[in-house]
Amino acid sequence: MREWGLTPPLWRELPEGDRELMLAESALVCPSCGNLRSYCSRPGLELYPQRDECFVTAARELALRRARSKNKQEPDTRGLHPLDGVSVWMAEADINPDDEFFDV
Secondary structure, eight states, rough: GGTTTOOHHHHHHHHHHHHHHHHHHHBBBBBTTSHHHHHHTTTTTOOOOOOOHHHHHHHHHHHHHHHHHOOOOOTTSSSSOOTOOOOOOOSSSSSSSOOOOTOO
């Protein structure tokens, strides 16, 4: 349901037939690669790696590497690491200038 951007209440409001159709279509798609299972599960399928550059992703990965380097400590008494639950996204403006999380 979340793959369609639906919250549980919105999902429950859909007619049962629509929900069944959406689940059936979802079952046809491979959760790993996003292709149809009929395509990606063919024996002998030859695929070749491709490359794209995304500078937003590069900036996010750089920030994550810096955060991992800075936060090498062991998990706390609850078993949580400082990076557990942290999501990193990029913006053109520094909307949290006082956040020292990524300072190295």
